[in-house]
Amino acid sequence: MSSITPPLARRLDGLQSSAIRDLLKLTARGDVISLAGGLPDQQLMPRDRIALAAEAALLDHSKLQYTESAGWGPLREVLSARESARLGRSVPVDEVFVTHGSQQALSLLSEVLLDPGALVVIEDPAYVGALQVFRAAGARIVAVPIDAEGMRIDALTELLDRGERPALVHTVSNFHNPRGVTMSPDRRRGLAELADRYGFWVIEDDPYGELWFDRPSPEPIASHSPNVIRLSSVSKTLAPTLRVGWLVAPNAVCRGVELLKQGADLCGSALTQQIAADLLADTDWLATHVDRLRRVYGERARALVGVLRDRFGDRVVSTDASGGMFVWVDFTDGTDTTELLPRAIEHGVAYVPGSAFAVATAYRNSMRMCFTTSESATLFEAVDRLARAVGE
Amino acid sequence: MSSITPPLARRLDGLQSSAIRDLLKLTARGDVISLAGGLPDQQLMPRDRIALAAEAALLDHSKLQYTESAGWGPLREVLSARESARLGRSVPVDEVFVTHGSQQALSLLSEVLLDPGALVVIEDPAYVGALQVFRAAGARIVAVPIDAEGMRIDALTELLDRGERPALVHTVSNFHNPRGVTMSPDRRRGLAELADRYGFWVIEDDPYGELWFDRPSPEPIASHSPNVIRLSSVSKTLAPTLRVGWLVAPNAVCRGVELLKQGADLCGSALTQQIAADLLADTDWLATHVDRLRRVYGERARALVGVLRDRFGDRVVSTDASGGMFVWVDFTDGTDTTELLPRAIEHGVAYVPGSAFAVATAYRNSMRMCFTTSESATLFEAVDRLARAVGE
Numbered sequence: 024m025s026s027i028t029p030p031l032a033r034r035l036d037g038l039q040s041s042a043i044r045d046l047l048k049l050t051a052r053g054d055v056i057s058l059a060g061g062l063p064d065q066q067l068m069p070r071d072r073i074a075l076a077a078e079a080a081l082l083d084h085s086k087l088q089y090t091e092s093a094g095w096g097p098l099r100e101v102l103s104a105r106e107s108a109r110l111g112r113s114v115p116v117d118e119v120f121v122t123h124g125s126q127q128a129l130s131l132l133s134e135v136l137l138d139p140g141a142l143v144v145i146e147d148p149a150y151v152g153a154l155q156v157f158r159a160a161g162a163r164i165v166a167v168p169i170d171a172e173g174m175r176i177d178a179l180t181e182l183l184d185r186g187e188r189p190a191l192v193h194t195v196s197n198f199h200n201p202r203g204v205t206m207s208p209d210r211r212r213g214l215a216e217l218a219d220r221y222g223f224w225v226i227e228d229d230p231y232g233e234l235w236f237d238r239p240s241p242e243p244i245a246s247h248s249p250n251v252i253r254l255s256s257v258s259k260t261l262a263p264t265l266r267v268g269w270l271v272a273p274n275a276v277c278r279g280v281e282l283l284k285q286g287a288d289l290c291g292s293a294l295t296q297q298i299a300a301d302l303l304a305d306t307d308w309l310a311t312h313v314d315r316l317r318r319v320y321g322e323r324a325r326a327l328v329g330v331l332r333d334r335f336g337d338r339v340v341s342t343d344a345s346g347g348m349f350v351w352v353d354f355t356d357g358t359d360t361t362e363l364l365p366r367a368i369e370h371g372v373a374y375v376p377g378s379a380f381a382v383a384t385a386y387r388n389s390m391r392m393c394f395t396t397s398e399s400a401t402l403f404e405a406v407d408r409l410a411r412a413v414g415e
Numbered sequence: 416m417s418s419i420t421p422p423l424a425r426r427l428d429g430l431q432s433s434a435i436r437d438l439l440k441l442t443a444r445g446d447v448i449s450l451a452g453g454l455p456d457q458q459l460m461p462r463d464r465i466a467l468a469a470e471a472a473l474l475d476h477s478k479l480q481y482t483e484s485a486g487w488g489p490l491r492e493v494l495s496a497r498e499s500a501r502l503g504r505s506v507p508v509d510e511v512f513v514t515h516g517s518q519q520a521l522s523l524l525s526e527v528l529l530d531p532g533a534l535v536v537i538e539d540p541a542y543v544g545a546l547q548v549f550r551a552a553g554a555r556i557v558a559v560p561i562d563a564e565g566m567r568i569d570a571l572t573e574l575l576d577r578g579e580r581p582a583l584v585h586t587v588s589n590f591h592n593p594r595g596v597t598m599s600p601d602r603r604r605g606l607a608e609l610a611d612r613y614g615f616w617v618i619e620d621d622p623y624g625e626l627w628f629d630r631p632s633p634e635p636i637a638s639h640s641p642n643v644i645r646l647s648s649v650s651k652t653l654a655p656t657l658r659v660g661w662l663v664a665p666n667a668v669c670r671g672v673e674l675l676k677q678g679a680d681l682c683g684s685a686l687t688q689q690i691a692a693d694l695l696a697d698t699d700w701l702a703t704h705v706d707r708l709r710r711v712y713g714e715r716a717r718a719l720v721g722v723l724r725d726r727f728g729d730r731v732v733s734t735d736a737s738g739g740m741f742v743w744v745d746f747t748d749g750t751d752t753t754e755l756l757p758r759a760i761e762h763g764v765a766y767v768p769g770s771a772f773a774v775a776t777a778y779r780n781s782m783r784m785c786f787t788t789s790e791s792a793t794l795f796e797a798v799d800r801l802a803r804a805v806g807e
Binding site for chain 1: 454455457465466469473476477478481518519522544547548650654655656657677681682683685687
């Protein structure tokens with residue numbers, strides 16, 4: 024074969040496969056308890072309800088055809104009603120755009136909103152999927168650290184005071200992946216004010232907001248400013264297989280995204296979008312279903328946090344895991360989590376080292392653990408194995 | 416709102432919505448017979464068989480989860496077997512990559528294979544979705560005309576003789592959209608030889624190859640050279656709602672596409688991919704189903720071509736429509752199809768003017784008609800209306 028052309032070769036050099044995905048391949052061995060993944064528990068997904076909705080959707084041939092690029096109409100109606108309730112204002116249907124999971128929303132928005140070299144502010148540690156998209160767009164990326172109240176708005180303000188002018192600020196506002204924390208109401212208002220004052224876009228990436236364990240997530244940042252584009256998805260509450268995510272943005276942004284969506288993949292699936300619409304509109308059923316997720320995931324989260332404190336005491340500080348899918352653990356005794364990983368896998372437990380999410384800080388003493396796919400007894404065993412690996 | 420940022424404003428100026436889509440909106444009126452669309456007939460889609468496959472797939476929770484970026488394993492196995500038979504060589508699974516319709520394959524390949532400013536050769540008239548993708552990639556686009564035997568390889572040779580060095584040549588090899596013709600076996604070999612000699616990629620875009628009416632399509636161009644990337648889809652034979660397309664390419668290209676797919680939308684739907692795998696593997700059922708499509712579409716195509724000759728005689732030259740979904744009509748009497756369109760719609764018939772597909776040639780006397788979604792009697796009525804509109 025004559026030609027692996029230069030652009031292809033450069034792209035293979037330049038893009039890195041997600042460290043998480045590579046790890047997942049390593050830990051597919053049956054004897055390893057993997058807390059490395061970022062998957063919801065498929066056993067908790069509403070298989071029967073989805074089967075019922077699929078059967079109903081397929082009574083009508085129109086669900087087999089191409090659908091609108093912006094999404095199947097009835098789904099956009101349901102989402103517009105939900106988002107109106109969530110944001111405390113009327114969200115018109117033409118400000119709701121359905122994407123192939125919220126990752127596609129990120130990807131299309133970065134094409135619509137960013138010129139190469141544009142400044143993008145992201146959180147450190149970062150959601151790897153966002154980092155990948157913004158890097159591919161040729162953005163200049165600056166990281167702002169996170170603490171227990173979410174993105175450090177004081178650090179963002181310093182950046183702006185120094186004359187930096189971001190085109191876009193990306194935040195995972197609820198139960199951050201990987202950092203586990205939720206942005207406080209004060210910081211939400213602060214970020215919205217900065218967006219209004221300096222005219223940058225905020226992408227409020229919110230796949231986990233529904234998965235709170237003790238009390239509902241704070242008002243979205245998007246309720247405080249029209250410069251905030253909200254992203255969400257049914258992947259964590261219903262099922263990833265539906266590939267239904269969405270964005271809420273001003274009409275002009277949605278129309279820009281629509282043109283790009285036509286080139287990217289024409290449209291989504293009327294079938295899976297109708298299934299999502301059916302389940303989201305069945306509000307009593309949905310409330311019961313999501314309550315169950317909150318209860319089961321909440322138990323697992325508390326089990327993991329509890330056993331970490333039990334086995335490691337002062338040697339670790341972990342997030343409280345009040346929602347979402349992840350616990351973030353900082354070792355205070357200098358344990359290097361990247362060096363530890365091969366030993367941990369030998370002992371039959373896997374996690375993602377903090378370095379995989381690092382932007383400006385190295386996070387060499389940190390790790391992300393996912394509690395959604397393991398029952399409490401398994402989480403106890405996982406931490407026991409981890410303790411043995413650290414002890415060696 | 417403070418900020419419709421400059422990149423967004425430029426993108427809204429620079430990208431044009433597909434003329435076909437805008438037209439479709441105009442002709443949604445019930446009293447207009449639209450031959451403007453490019454849709455398969457949803458009444459012929461195998462609704463019951465899909466419902467059965469959906470039910471079977473949903474017995475297993477794993478179909479609800481995220482799946483591999485390259486596609487659900489069993490579907491890639493089925494595709495690898497089919498493509499091996501089609502190409503006359505063993506196609507390994509890692510050379511098959513499943514995309515969200517073949518439009519996504521085009522889009523991801525253009526990112527992997529093209530640098531801004533790279534030369535892309537396309538056919539004139541062009542498949543609009545390809546034109547859109549290559550323009551968005553910042554490619555320099557040069558058109559090569561089509562005649563009754565497909566892409567004019569002599570014109571491509573002249574281009575190469577003048578020193579032009581394309582990175583990529585795109586062709587719709589079977590039942591071209593919009594031109595209706597199929598590339599002859601000699602030209603296929605000729606194009607493959609040029610690709611080998613000059614080291615460019617060929618994208619052989621083949622959504623319609625299965626829809627032949629009289630005799631099977633010729634051997635794919637991809638059977639003659641490893642520099643040919645083959646694209647296909649189940650949208651025209653099973654149902655667009657499955658959003659299952661694929662590409663067959665060397666492993667290095669597939670791995671480049673995989674990295675980009677992770678950023679673009681993580682992965683496809685295990686559910687719809689399993690449905691596609693189920694139906695494609697059910698070879699006896701599939702043969703009967705596709706035979707029926709061939710028979711029904713073939714009747715409609717012959718009806719349209721016949722009535723065009725009947726009503727217009729020497730004033731039009733149309734393709735034979737030996738497969739696919741479209742008839743291309745050239746008026747020999749100077750009729751301007753763009754000027755005619757509003758009058759035609761007044762008379763209750765719609766088509767797409769040739770100008771919508773134009774790259775270097777204007778095609779002002781041409782039109783594309785889609786015969787798949789209308790029964791013969793409706794096609795007769797459509798052409799009667801067109802004749803009245805032309806006659807005025």
